[in-house]
Amino acid sequence: MGPRGNRLLPILLALVAAASPAPWSVAGDERAVAEVSGAPEGVVWVAQLSDLHFSVHHPERAYDFRRYVGPALAMVNPDLVFITGDLTGGGSAEAVLPNGRCEGVNWLGDPNSPVGRFASHRLAIKTSRSFVHHLQIQGNRCKHSAKVSQFEFGGMKGKSKDLLTMKQNEVEWMEYSSTMKDVIESSKLPRKKFYDLRGNHDSFGVPVSGGDYDFYEKYSINANLRRQGRVQSITLENNGRKHLFVGFDSTMEIGLRGPTNLFGHPTDKQLIELDQSLSQWDTDFNKAPVTKITVGHFPMSFSALTESGKNIKDVFLKHSLAAYLCGHLHTRFGKNLKRYYHRATQEPSLYEHYYQSNMHQGYAIPSAEENCSEAAAPVEEFWEWEIGDWKRSRSMRILAIDDGFVSFTDIDFRLGSKSVIILATFPLDSRSMQRTSAPRDFKCHAMGASTFDTVRALVFSRHEIVTVSAKIYDSRPGNLEVVFDSEMKRVSANDSRGDMYLIPWNWRAFADPSPDRYWLQIEAMDITGDISVSQLRPFSVNGLFAEVNWTWKEFFVMGIQWASVYHPALQCVLALIFTLLLVPRASVVLLKDQQSVYTYLRADGGQYTSLKYLLGGFIWLFVELSRMVLVWSLLLVYIIYLLVFPWFSGHPVTEDSSLASMTFRGWALKSGTKTFHAGTPDVMVIVLPHLCFVVLPMIAILAAMAAERIAFREHYLSQSGKKKDDPHQKSRREVGRDSLWSGRWIRKILIAFCLVVLWKHWKLCRALMKAFAMDPLLHSPVLFYFIPALMAFAVYRTSSI
Known part of the structure; x- marks a missing residue:
């Protein structure tokens, strides 16, 4: 090879390296595994956010995201962060910050904001009626008003303020990219831990994936890390247990404008890829236990059938998922946007194809004659958990897997930042985390030592924690009466990213035919004297469901x-x-x-x-x-x-x-x-x-x-x-x-x-x-x-x- 070839060789090697897939992406039969470090044995936790709807009409959404999410992620230090769609979107004319102040709202005055830089540039060139942006201060109320008749950027008109014209706006995507960069820096998390999925708002008016109008392929984290395809997976491994997370994009291949772009549209090809990703550890010779979780944007109630009439629900049931995490529906429809799915042993009735009247309807508790052998067929089941939106509710979810038990807690930033976050990992909430297989676990674990022996909780805090206690209340007398109150001990671990606290208990004493008789609450006090408590929730160690009835709005969006x-x-x-x-x-x-x-x-x-x-x-x-x-x-x-x-x-x-x-x-x-x-x-x-x-x-x-x-x-x-x-x-x-x-x-x-x-x-x-x-x-x-x-x-x- 001559001198010219020697000069071209480094360039060719660089191009080949740039074209290679990211280490945390999956292509074909590749299986990406990340070893969890600094966490208690057998425990992993992730964060989820959804429906950000960053908008030129509502800059406070991105401002609050920078303000709260970065520090919260730095405190929690999760293994993964999922953003499940609707990264950008339109809004109404008036925006009032939850705290009633006007900090950071004026994008024109913020030189670090892409909107501010762009608008200032435009106004410096000429005064245009197409963009008038100002703030009106009324006492402690911040009213953000904007007149946008033809907000143009690079030949692309922006979303209308009345939400009737739904299409992509590159300025909003620039703001999203800038915000995520700031959040990643403030959280001190590696960029590869973030997965942002596409939602229906992110595909409005996108004729071809990767085309000029597809700003997701230009500004999203997944695209920048070259995660190819509509299905990606990552496996977290801790203490021999695998935790498989599979994210999938079921948005339309041809992105119609709203309002006719409301449903997820999985294809037969995508279901095959999803099935393969969920099956990647089924033939593992080590037979390590695997907890499977899928992540997407659309709930089951808003997912269409494939071209051959197949349902994505059948793939989830086949693999007995622990949970399906999604977004799309907002908190305004209710806080119980959760649904339990179970493969019935008999042919389901006709109405079950069309609706379900409550969160876990019609699932009989298995008989006491349970087969405790490892060869017993697994129960085909999964939970669907929809998270509240960031758009108005400022919600973030922390989900933990503790020796196969999956639990979560939701954080509301509308009242400000959190200095302590408590997540009880066992026992589980009998309303929305229990599974049909739980009675079998109860019977089989009773034969020997098990994870039932301790009450466990993860505590994340900005300050040093002094004491953590577990309280169990008995609701049978008609009011809550404390029957168990004991201080929990911290599990010692070197370089632990999260503090795990536990306390031994006589769990057999709390077996009861009522699934909501006993209620658990964790209380923590930090070095400053501040006391924080977890959400009070019922539990059933013998694996019974506590009945939860949807409101009519929850039924309307989740049950049908x-x-x-x-x-x-x-x-x-x-x-x-x-x-x-x-x-x-x-x-x-x-x-x-x-x-x-x-x-x-x-x-x-x-x-x-x-x-x-x-x-x-x-x-x-x-x-x-x-x-x-x-x-x-x-x-x-x-x-x-x-x-x-x-x-x-x-x-x-x-x-x-x-x-x-x-x-x-x-x-x-x-x-x-x-x-x-x-x-x-x-x-x-x-x-x-x-x-x-x-x-x-x-x-x-x-x-x-x-x-x-x-x-x-x-x-x-x-x-x-x-x-x-x-x-x-x-x-x-x-x-x-x-x-x-x-x-x-x-x-x-x-x-x-x-x-x-x-x-x-x-x-x-x-x-x-x-x-x-x-x-x-x-x-x-x-x-x-x-x-x-x-x-x-x-x-x-x-x-x-």
């Missing part, structure tokens, strides 16, 4: 399998609409009875008069609607149009992309000469609200207006005395007392209801216009204008008698 519910719900709504339109019309055509139902209902019905009146009155409404042939026909034509033709056309990905049409099946996108549907079942957020809150109410209101017209006509003829053949005609004195129809006030109320429906329809149309950059006159005249025109026509037709 929306991907499975969409098509049955759509079919039910359509069946109801066609029933209301076709059955009354068929009765009119077949019976050819033109006698007014109103007259029939006034007849004496005996003891069933009230029931007959209600049922007959309901039928009468739609019979009278069907007699308004033109209005009825237009309604039927509109419903058929929604089923046959596209609802509207727009730009589902980027504004410079070609137009695409949306139907109830999803967006019709073209790939070469083929057309495929994307965004199913995501389009349900448009389809079902339109049918349920616009079309159905409109049909009911128009039917009521048609019936009101006939009823008022009867009343008018009766009052004027022109209806000679009416056997139930009232006297003029009785008519004078009857003011039911005076002024047609029922009609006026119905017109007010029409305005409410039109307002709902206008909100939907406005959201679609801004979300998909569409012109209603050109791209969706039927969807936008048919309903207002039909309601106006119906109001006109029912105005006369």
Whole structure:
């Protein structure tokens, strides 16, 4: 090799090294293992954050992240840090800091902020109406207001302040990258310990992964560490026990804009990769115990089926995960966003495919005849734990695995930083950490020495801890009565990253048929005299579940399998609409009875008069609607149009992309000469609200207006005395007392209801216009204008008698 070749050799070697995968990533059959150091034997712990939603409209989110997360991670010193999606996102106009102060909010005045540098540069060049940013101080209240009509950066418009235009903003990604750099430095953790996954907000308007609009591939930690693929795994090993963490990205391959980008969309290929990653230690000859945990963004209730109809839940059950950690749902839906899954021995009932009414419904406790041999088949089960969002709740989770027992505690930074964090690792919370296999563990551990022999807790503190005590309360007397109070001892370990405290106890004395009789709380006092306590939680050493019922909001987002519910719900709504339109019309055509139902209902019905009146009155409404042939026909034509033709056309990905049409099946996108549907079942957020809150109410209101017209006509003829053949005609004195129809006030109320429906329809149309950059006159005249025109026509037709 000549001199020229000698000069090129170092360059080639550098390129090869740069192209090689990071040591903590998994490609193919590679298995990355990290030996845990400085931790108590058999114990590992990780941190999780989610739904950061860093926004140009809400700079306090990134500011608080720098302020609280870095010092907290430095104190906890976790083995891994997972950020489970929605790294950036839009916000509302007003932002008030939790502490009521205005520190660090003004990005224009912060020279270290990417937004501040960019905005200052822009304002230095020219004064632009497209970016006006100021702070208004009102006492101790900080109001952040911003007018952003066309916030541009590198040719990319920013997210709208009203959240209706959802797409990527490079300024927000720059802020995320800068914030994470500061947090990593302040936490003193290696960068390779951080894993940031993509969420649906991070894929809005991203047509191709790795393309110009994919800022995740440019600014995320995973991308910068060259972690390739949508599935990554890392194994932590401590004292011979392995702890396998597998993260996966199930966002859309073609990132549609919101609101039709709401669900996770795993593919068959991804499920195969996920199954392989979870199986990587199953053939290990050492047979070391393995605790498996998966990490993603979307909960099971918002994960679609694959193209072949497979469910990601089946992969998790196959490997009997300890837990699935996710985000996506925010704390505003509730604090019990957790769900237990278990493979039933018998065929599950039909409803279980669509919903589950509480956190762990219908799982029978195994019989006492448990097989304690190692050859016993493992129970197929896993917990799904959704974490609260950083966006508004400022939540962070610390999760620990202690000899296979998985527990966690959530930290709320809305009240400020924490100087002490306590995580009880055993016994487990019987509400949200217990497993169906726990009764077997109880019986089998009773045969000899076990991890049941001590109460254990991890304590993280900025200051030296003086004392830690464990308190157990008995709730049977009707109030909490202390039955165990003992000081815990610190486990001595060299260079320990976390202090483990334990105390021996007679755990057999706390075996009880009630899963929530006994409650545990850990109390710690540091050298400054400050006392901190852990959350009071019930436990059951014999492995019983404590019943937890969701609120209706928690059930709505966690209990319903929306991907499975969409098509049955759509079919039910359509069946109801066609029933209301076709059955009354068929009765009119077949019976050819033109006698007014109103007259029939006034007849004496005996003891069933009230029931007959209600049922007959309901039928009468739609019979009278069907007699308004033109209005009825237009309604039927509109419903058929929604089923046959596209609802509207727009730009589902980027504004410079070609137009695409949306139907109830999803967006019709073209790939070469083929057309495929994307965004199913995501389009349900448009389809079902339109049918349920616009079309159905409109049909009911128009039917009521048609019936009101006939009823008022009867009343008018009766009052004027022109209806000679009416056997139930009232006297003029009785008519004078009857003011039911005076002024047609029922009609006026119905017109007010029409305005409410039109307002709902206008909100939907406005959201679609801004979300998909569409012109209603050109791209969706039927969807936008048919309903207002039909309601106006119906109001006109029912105005006369």
